[in-house]
Structures are given as structure tokens and as C-alpha cells.
Amino acid sequence: MRYFLELAYKGTAYHGWQMQQNAVSVQAKVEEALFIILKEKIRVHGSGRTDTGVHAQQQFAHFDIERELIFSDALHKFNAVLPLDIRAKAMYLVRDNANARFDATERSYEYRIINEQNPFAQGITLYEPFDLDIAAMNVAASYFVGKQDFQALTRIKAKVNNYLCDIRRAEWVIENSLLVFHVSSNRFLHGMVRAMVGTCLEVGKGKTDPASIKHVLASKDRNQAGKAARPNGLFLTRVVYPPAIFLERNN
Numbered sequence: 001m002r003y004f005l006e007l008a009y010k011g012t013a014y015h016g017w018q019m020q021q022n023a024v025s026v027q028a029k030v031e032e033a034l035f036i037i038l039k040e041k042i043r044v045h046g047s048g049r050t051d052t053g054v055h056a057q058q059q060f061a062h063f064d065i066e067r068e069l070i071f072s073d074a075l076h077k078f079n080a081v082l083p084l085d086i087r088a089k090a091m092y093l094v095r096d097n098a099n100a101r102f103d104a105t106e107r108s109y110e111y112r113i114i115n116e117q118n119p120f121a122q123g124i125t126l127y128e129p130f131d132l133d134i135a136a137m138n139v140a141a142s143y144f145v146g147k148q149d150f151q152a153l154t155r156i157k158a159k160v161n162n163y164l165c166d167i168r169r170a171e172w173v174i175e176n177s178l179l180v181f182h183v184s185s186n187r188f189l190h191g192m193v194r195a196m197v198g199t200c201l202e203v204g205k206g207k208t209d210p211a212s213i214k215h216v217l218a219s220k221d222r223n224q225a226g227k228a229a230r231p232n233g234l235f236l237t238r239v240v241y242p243p244a245i246f247l248e249r250n251n
Contacts, residue, residue: 002064004092004100004246005030005044010085011055012123012232018049026050029086030061037077038065047100047239048107051191053231055124058089060239062100071248093248103245106168107188108238111181111197111229118177125178126233132204134172134179139210140203141170141181143217144196151220153196154189163189163220172200184238191228199226 007030015023019031027044034042044061071091078088114125121127144167151163169184181197199216202208208226216224 001066001068002062002094002096002098003069004094004098005061005063005088006090006092007056007059007061008087008089009056009059010124011050011053013083013085015052016050016054017046017056017059026056026059026086027061029083033078033081034063036081037074040065045100047104048188048236049190050236051194051231051234053123054234054236056236058238059236060100060104060241062094062098092246095245095247098241098245103241104239105242106184106186106238106240107236108169108182108184109188109193110235110237111183111193112233112235113179113181114177115179116177123232126230128179128201130205132179132201133206134174134204136206136210137172137200137204140200140213141172141183141196143210143213144170144183148217149220150189150192150217152216152222152225153192153199154222155191156222160189165189165192170196193234194228194231195222195225197229197233201229202226 009026014026017026019025019027027046030044031042042063042065044063047060050056075088075091082088112125113128114121115128117127147164147166149163150165154163165188166186167183169182171182173180173182183193183196203210
């Protein structure tokens with residue numbers, strides 16, 4: 001039987017989602033917890049890879065197990081053994097061929113910036129003391145929207161079949177004391193959102209013109225874009241799936 005886990009985590013203490021040697025990852029901690037409660041070594045497959053220090057308000061992962069699980073009991077036990085900075089929010093019985101990564105139709109991220117030092121915001125926001133031109137940043141972000149090639153905004157020599165992404169929203173919004181970048185797409189490339197944020201920040205500081213985004217994208221050259229923003233302000237906030245893949249849910 002195949003299950004989806006809906007997870008949330010603070011990524012500060014982890015070297016990203018993906019399992020790796022000689023570093024602690026979120027995936028490793030989730031698999032360790034499943035082993036403790038299910039007494040089986042189970043591999044989980046995430047909806048996507050978050051980088052070192054990046055957080056998730058909503059992350060999904062699928063796993064297979066031969067026996068049927070009692071949702072409420074499994075979730076309670078699972079959260080009891082997980083680290084406090086990782087939580088299981090819900091569990092879903094899904095179709096046997098459902099895939100947390102490839103069945104996702106849309107993903108959304110937020111990047112959160114604060115312009116005053118706040119000890120309670122350490123690790124979950126970017127401190128940016130500059131007086132930013134938010135209107136210009138929104139003009140710049142508007143050039144991201146649509147289906148186009150984002151090679152200029154991903155890691156050099158990224159191992160992907162293509163660089164096409166369909167950006168459906170890219171907008172800077174003031175929310176309480178935060179400046180938040182909202183971006184949604186069918187897919188994202190490695191390091192892409194942080195590169196988008198860094199490029200927009202150069203516009204906001206007056207270092208470059210908003211229309212320069214068009215030339216950056218056309219160049220397909222990572223060196224033409226801004227420096228990637230630090231990971232601590234980035235959150236994976238939403239992953240969308242076709243409703244038909246879900247058979248049963250408990251949270």
C-alpha cells in the first residue's frame with residue numbers, strides 16, 4: 001500500500017531534505033522515525049529537494065508498506081519520535097502509482113525578509129537593512145511570470161532535461177513586518193527561487209533596472225543574474241496534487 005505523509009519542518013539544523021553521507025538531512029530523520037514505529041526499513045520519496053537551511057510549511061513524501069496503517073495511531077507515534085523541528089501533519093492512503101514528486105502539479109514558495117534585527121526571527125528570515133524599492137522589485141518579478149527558460153537562474157551545470165518552468169505567480173507583498181516574495185510554478189530548478197530573490201534585491205537597491213530581467217533570462221547565463229539569497233528566509237509553503245490520487249486521509 002502506498003501512503004503520502006504531509007510534513008512541516010524548520011530546516012536550520014539540516015543539510016536539506018535529501019539523504020546524504022556525513023550530513024544530517026530531513027529525509028534521514030523521517031526514515032529513522034518510520035523504522036522505529038513500523039519496525040521496517042522504509043525509503044521515503046519527497047515532492048522535491050529543499051536545500052540546506054530551507055524550511056517547509058508543507059512538504060509531501062510517499063512510502064510503501066505491505067500492511068494497512070491506522071492513521072491516528074501511526075501519526076501519534078510518528079510525531080512522538082520525530083525531532084521537534086519536524087512534524088507530521090497528516091497521512092493519506094493514495095493510489096498505488098501515486099508519486100509525491102512527479103504527480104505534483106504546482107509548488108509554492110515564500111521568501112521572507114525583515115528590515116530590523118529581531119532575535120525571534122533569526123534563522124527564518126533574511127535581515128535586509130536597505131530601503132528597497134518594492135514597486136521596482138514587483139516590475140522585475142513580473143518578467144518571471146509565464147512558461148520560459150530559467151537556465152540563468154539555476155546552478156551552473158544543473159543536471160536536468162530542460163530549463164522550462166511555468167511561473168504562475170511572482171509577487172512581492174508586505175505582510176505585517178515582513179517583505180514576502182510569493183512564487184508558484186509547475187516546477188522549480190535547483191537554487192532557482194533564491195536566485196530570483198537575489199536578482200530582485202539588486203533591482204530593489206537600485207543597482208540594476210527591472211527590465212534587465214528580460215536580458216538575464218535571454219542570456220541563459222547564471223553569471224548574469226544576482227547572487228543567490230541566503231537559504232534561511234525560504235519556505236516551501238504549498239504542494240498541489242490531483243484530488244483523484246487520494247483514497248483516504250487522516251490528520
